[in-house]
Amino acid sequence: MKIVDAHCHLESPELKNDLKNLIHQAYGQGVVKIITSSVTIDEWPISMDISKNFPQVEYSIGVHPWYVNDSHLDIYSRLEKFYTENRDIVAIGEIGLDKKIESPPFSIQQMIFEEQMKFAVDANLPVIIHCRGAFNELAQSLKKIGMPQRGGIIHAFSGSVDIALTFIKKGLSFSMGGALTYKPSNKRIETLKVIYPEHFLLETDSPDIPPVGTEKPNVPANIILNLKGAEAIIGRSAEEIAEVTTKNAERIFNLKI
Numbered sequence: 001m002k003i004v005d006a007h008c009h010l011e012s013p014e015l016k017n018d019l020k021n022l023i024h025q026a027y028g029q030g031v032v033k034i035i036t037s038s039v040t041i042d043e044w045p046i047s048m049d050i051s052k053n054f055p056q057v058e059y060s061i062g063v064h065p066w067y068v069n070d071s072h073l074d075i076y077s078r079l080e081k082f083y084t085e086n087r088d089i090v091a092i093g094e095i096g097l098d099k100k101i102e103s104p105p106f107s108i109q110q111m112i113f114e115e116q117m118k119f120a121v122d123a124n125l126p127v128i129i130h131c132r133g134a135f136n137e138l139a140q141s142l143k144k145i146g147m148p149q150r151g152g153i154i155h156a157f158s159g160s161v162d163i164a165l166t167f168i169k170k171g172l173s174f175s176m177g178g179a180l181t182y183k184p185s186n187k188r189i190e191t192l193k194v195i196y197p198e199h200f201l202l203e204t205d206s207p208d209i210p211p212v213g214t215e216k217p218n219v220p221a222n223i224i225l226n227l228k229g230a231e232a233i234i235g236r237s238a239e240e241i242a243e244v245t246t247k248n249a250e251r252i253f254n255l256k257i
Contacts (some may be wrong), residue, residue, distance in 0.1 A: 001030040001238065001239055001242040001243075002030060002032045002242060002243070002246050002257060003029070003030045003031045003032065003202065003223055003224070003227065003242050003245070003246060004031070004032065004033045004034075004035070004201070004202065004245065004246045004249035004250075004255065004257070005026065005031055005033070005034045005035065005202065005203055005204050005206075005220045005223050006035055006128075006153060006155070006175045006201040006202060006203045006245075006249050006253075007035060007037055007093075007094070007128055007153070007155040007156075007175050007177075007203035007204070007205055008034060008035070008036055008037070008203065008204050008205055008206040008207075008220055009036060009037060009038075009039065009205070009206060009207065009208075010022075010034070010036040010047075010050050010057065010206070010220075011036060011038055011039075011043045011046045011047055011050065012206070012207045012217070014207040014216075014217040015206060015207050015217060015219070016046070016050070019050065019053075019054065020054075022219050022220060022221070023054050023056055023057065023220070025219065025220075025221040026056075026219070026220035026221045026223070027056065028221070029221045029223065029224040030224065030242065031056070031220055031221070031223060032056065032246070032257050033056060033057075033058060033246075033249065033255050033257055034056055034057045034058070034220050035057075035058050035059065035060060035090060035091065035128075035249075035253060036050055036051070036057055036058070036059050036060075037059070037060045037061075037062065037091075037093050037094040037128055038059070038060070038061050038062060038094070039062070039063065039064035039066070039067055039094055040063060040064070040067050041063060041072075041078060043061075044061045044082055047059035047060070047061060048086055048088075051088065058088075058090040058253065058255065059088075059089065059090065060089060060090055060091035060092060060093045060094070060128055061079065061082060061083075061089055061092065061093075062079075062092050062093045062094050062095040062116055062128070063075060063095065063112060063116065064094050064095065064096070064130060065095070065096050065097055065098045065101075065104070065109040065112075065113065065130060066098065066101060066104070067104075068104050068108055068109055068112040068113075069104060069108065070108065072112045072115075073111070073112075073115075075112055075115045075116055075119075076115045076116075076118060076119050079092065079116065079119040079123075080119060080123075083119075083123060083125075089125065090125075090126070090253045090254065090255070091120075091125055091126045091127060091128050091152065091253060092116055092117075092119060092120040092123075092125050092126075092127050092128070093127055093128025093129065093130075093152070093155075094128050094129075094130050094155070095112075095113055095116045095117070095127060095128070095129060095130070096109075096113060096129045096130030096131050096134075096138075097109050097110060097113055097130075097131055097132075097134035097137055097138050097141070098130065098131070098132045098133065098134060099132065099133035099134040099137070100132045100133045106134075106137075110137065110141060113141060114141050114144065114145050117141065117142070117145040117146075117147075118145055120148045120152070121145060121146050121147065121148050123148070124148045124149055124150055125148055125150060126148060126150040126151055126152040126153070126252050126253060127147075127148065127151075127152030127153075128152060128153055128155055129152060129153065129154045129155065129172070130154075130155060130156070131154055135159060135163050135166075135167075138167075139166055139167070139170070142167075142170050147170055147171045147172070148171075149171075150252065150254070151171040151172060151173065151252055152171070152172055152173070152252065153172060153173045153174060153175045153201055153252065154167060154172055154173075154174050154175075155174075155175045155177075155203055155205065156175070156176065156177060156179070156203070156205055156209065157174035157175065157176055157191075157195075158179060158187075158188070159174075159191065160187055160190075160191065161187075161190050161191050161194050164191050164194050164195050164199075165194065168194075168195070168199055172199075173195070173198075173199040173200065173201060173248060173252060174195050174199055174200060174201070175200075175201040175202060175203040176192075176200070176201075176202070176203065176226070176230070177202070177203040177204050177205045177209050177211075177223075177226050178204070178205070178209035178210055178211045178212070178218065178222075178225075178226060179209065180211075180226045180229030180230045180233065181211040181212040181213070181225055181226060181228075181229040182212060182229075184232075184233050188233065189233055192230070192233055192234055193234075196234055196236075196241075196244070197244040197248075198248070199248070200230075200241075200244065200245060200248065201245050201248050201249050201252075202223055202226055202227060202230065202241075202242075202245045203223070203226075204218055204219070204220050204222055204223050204226065205218065206218040206219050206220055206222070207219070210222065211225040211226055211229065212225075213225075227241060227242060
């Protein structure tokens with residue numbers, strides 16, 4: 001099997017000092033590509049260096065909604081400068097909106113998210129989106145800014161069928177991770193029926209959201225547990241799900257596998 005971890009954070013202090021071993025372990029489970037996503041500007045060069053040192057790793061750059069502030073008002077030009085110098089970026093992310101936190105203020109989150117979306121549209125780079133409690137606002141922002149033709153994903157997706165259908169129409173797909181190993185909910189089962197096979201990807205979100213039965217830090221090798229969780233819910237073989245999700249990742253992120 002060939003598996004793609006569509007979203008994780010190898011830049012994390014919990015992981016970055018043991019990358020050679022972690023990537024080797026993931027390869028042993030069939031992981032052929034890992035997309036690592038920065039969450040702050042300071043992490044952009046770290047993401048780039050990890051990708052250069054490990055051919056299995058691709059990287060995306062962005063500022064996560066938890067870390068935005070007024071100093072990011074020039075984020076479009078910062079993204080443009082970095083991308084001009086580093087054309088190997090596969091996506092803009094992790095970016096997004098989060099109404100389940102009090103700070104940073106949502107107005108700043110939305111402003112910075114929309115600037116990052118504008119750059120993704122202009123550069124035609126796919127996006128990796130974080131969204132909690134703000135799907136209506138996300139839809140409004142995408143209606144206002146548009147979507148890159150390459151599309152993108154909402155990662156760690158836990159929305160309803162109606163939400164999934166709304167964003168499929170906008171060109172987005174969905175990645176899921178450790179939640180696939182939780183006790184299945186009717187909402188998750190019904191949502192997977194809608195997004196599988198064309199709009200479903202696998203992720204770990206390492207070092208976060210470890211699968212049931214494992215501990216933090218989560219690691220890319222644990223994606224095999226998420227795959228088995230998807231197999232149990234969807235009722236298709238792990239081999240088929242691995243093939244489908246890998247092809248979806250190849251298409252969206254222009255991966256060479």
